[in-house]
Amino acid sequence: MEGKTLKLRFFGRMLDQLGRQAYHGPAAALAEMVANAWDADAENVSIRLPDGPAGRITIQDDGSGMTFEECEQKYLNAGYGRRRGDPAARTGGKGRRVMGRRGIGKFACFGIANTVEVETVSGATGEKTSFVLDADTLRGEEYLEKYGRIPCRTSGPGGAAKDRHGTRVTLSGLTTARKISGRFPASLARRFLVHHEAEDFKVEVNGVPIPQSMDVSNAEFCFPRDYPAGKEPDGLRTEGDWGFEDLKGGGRAVRWRIGFRKEPISDEEIRGISVFANGKLAHEPFFFNAPGAAAGSGGRGCMFGQVAADFLDRQKTDVVSTERQRVNWDLAETQELLEWGRERTEQLLELWGDLRADGKLEALERFSDAKRKLDNLKAHERKTVEKALAGLARADSLSAEQYGSLAYSFLAAWEGGRLGELRGDIAGSGGMSAEKLLGLLAETDAVAALNVAEAVKTKLAAIAELKRRVGEGRLERAVRDHVAGNPWLIEPGLEGYRKEIGAATAIREAADESGLAGEKYEGRTALALYNGTDLMVMEFARPGQVLDWDHVAVYERYVDDIRFGVENDHKFESVSGCIVADEVSRDPIMDMKVRRLRDNDIRVYDWGSLLDSAEYRLNYYMDILAGRGRQDGRLAALLDDGA
Numbered sequence: 227m228e229g230k231t232l233k234l235r236f237f238g239r240m241l242d243q244l245g246r247q248a249y250h251g252p253a254a255a256l257a258e259m260v261a262n263a264w265d266a267d268a269e270n271v272s273i274r275l276p277d278g279p280a281g282r283i284t285i286q287d288d289g290s291g292m293t294f295e296e297c298e299q300k301y302l303n304a305g306y307g308r309r310r311g312d313p314a315a316r317t318g319g320k321g322r323r324v325m326g327r328r329g330i331g332k333f334a335c336f337g338i339a340n341t342v343e344v345e346t347v348s349g350a351t352g353e354k355t356s357f358v359l360d361a362d363t364l365r366g367e368e369y370l371e372k373y374g375r376i377p378c379r380t381s382g383p384g385g386a387a388k389d390r391h392g393t394r395v396t397l398s399g400l401t402t403a404r405k406i407s408g409r410f411p412a413s414l415a416r417r418f419l420v421h422h423e424a425e426d427f428k429v430e431v432n433g434v435p436i437p438q439s440m441d442v443s444n445a446e447f448c449f450p451r452d453y454p455a456g457k458e459p460d461g462l463r464t465e466g467d468w469g470f471e472d473l474k475g476g477g478r479a480v481r482w483r484i485g486f487r488k489e490p491i492s493d494e495e496i497r498g499i500s501v502f503a504n505g506k507l508a509h510e511p512f513f514f515n516a517p518g519a520a521a522g523s524g525g526r527g528c529m530f531g532q533v534a535a536d537f538l539d540r541q542k543t544d545v546v547s548t549e550r551q552r553v554n555w556d557l558a559e560t561q562e563l564l565e566w567g568r569e570r571t572e573q574l575l576e577l578w579g580d581l582r583a584d585g586k587l588e589a590l591e592r593f594s595d596a597k598r599k600l601d602n603l604k605a606h607e608r609k610t611v612e613k614a615l616a617g618l619a620r621a622d623s624l625s626a627e628q629y630g631s632l633a634y635s636f637l638a639a640w641e642g643g644r645l646g647e648l649r650g651d652i653a654g655s656g657g658m659s660a661e662k663l664l665g666l667l668a669e670t671d672a673v674a675a676l677n678v679a680e681a682v683k684t685k686l687a688a689i690a691e692l693k694r695r696v697g698e699g700r701l702e703r704a705v706r707d708h709v710a711g712n713p714w715l716i717e718p719g720l721e722g723y724r725k726e727i728g729a730a731t732a733i734r735e736a737a738d739e740s741g742l743a744g745e746k747y748e749g750r751t752a753l754a755l756y757n758g759t760d761l762m763v764m765e766f767a768r769p770g771q772v773l774d775w776d777h778v779a780v781y782e783r784y785v786d787d788i789r790f791g792v793e794n795d796h797k798f799e800s801v802s803g804c805i806v807a808d809e810v811s812r813d814p815i816m817d818m819k820v821r822r823l824r825d826n827d828i829r830v831y832d833w834g835s836l837l838d839s840a841e842y843r844l845n846y847y848m849d850i851l852a853g854r855g856r857q858d859g860r861l862a863a864l865l866d867d868g869a
Contacts, residue, residue: 232294263285274432291346291349415437417439445485445530450464452581468483500531509552584619590634685840710725717804733754741780750771751765759800785828805830
């Protein structure tokens, strides 16, 4: 029906104050639309993104919808909140805890668009109402003073229309300068807990379900699950990956899970601990202002987690910022949670350091006579050496393989009496830090500092050379041969692998069978490495290739075909795979596929992150050696020469 109008209950300038100024970026803005759908008892939310920056965004839900009167009295009424003064309010249909509080989240869309079109069908009456809000038209006080109404279209009510209940919001005149990133689904997912915890609430972006808000499948440690016996906090209760605790003041409960990756996390949206209230983000990832335990402070770079504190949304005072990214920690209502979070963060950083050290100590076992060397020491000497080895294991950036070599060198030097007067320094040092111990070793023949520096410089040069070849698009034989001579570039554990030609026939037949040898993959190059028992089949995609689902699926078939082809060859005990390209698709489904491939002993890398990781490991050594170079002229000259 034409001719009807809706009365506005807000000034146009609020579109700027509550839209552009409060919500920065598509994820923050559209998260409010998802929260509105949750509060409307929707079961499905579908977001459609444009191919470029100039298209339209639609958000469709199957929630309760609104009548004409509800559009006017609630949606177009700034500050109208569903809770109506009840902090513990629940939705009328499904009894969900209401996310919305201030009644201003609907303006978030104006943070990324100039025009918002709303079409809603009431599940109660079947009444349909459509209207458009244009920021350029509404901006300023004069519009409300002179007109105060906007045109709309209505139809119904009608019984048949009730089944089509829900709301569709269409955004146009987008103000985002670039195409919305492929990381958007993951960014949106990190703002919620409910989309993978509530069975009756699903969110899709361009037809694909958004991922879980936090993936713990690739965590080296996940707490509370991995607490050693006796290390759990008092009063901790667990359920699956989650821990439940009551704060000391009583009446306020939190549930949490915190993990650590093996390697530092480069994505700032993941690194740190997020705080949620009523299933929605309340504070972006941080570390609860914890200074960090001395032994575990390096764990910050590997730490990620979630804390659900629903009581934050039940306070009389708003303790969460408008855009749901910060909690006001200066208030009395939030101090207890901040203190709990700081204590838990410090404890887990300390524990992370202990567990990492324990894992590295096991690396000594691959040296067959390491135990014999320890057993041959006198009791007081053995205690000192074990303390030193434990201290060395706490070096955050030292891989297990690197630790094993250094620790064995130290053990052999101690046994041979080559540490001289440093024995006393080490014995009397108490809890010597890993950095100090490495520094002492660098002054002795135990690690042969000059030789180590020379070897590290050689490896760094190898990385620089490979970066140059990859940057120039020189794959084929140039990159293949370089990796064959330096397999540690891919993973430290490949140090002892050498080029293998014995499986050439099986590899060639597998490429034909899987389709990897077809025209689509022209320009690729392959390499097989062998360490005496295990075969590693490596694939380098052609320059400019972006690995997608289809490509890695074909490669998985290729590796499985090789496994089938050599299964009767007792020379190979296992076959693993590794594929490297300029770029790997950031599609969330692709991320899931990559994780599954790792479970199948197949790695997927991009050249940039792969080589940066290798360079990071080696530069740790150089930093330690550079500190010693000030006292050793030969070492200083070596480090300065082209370093």
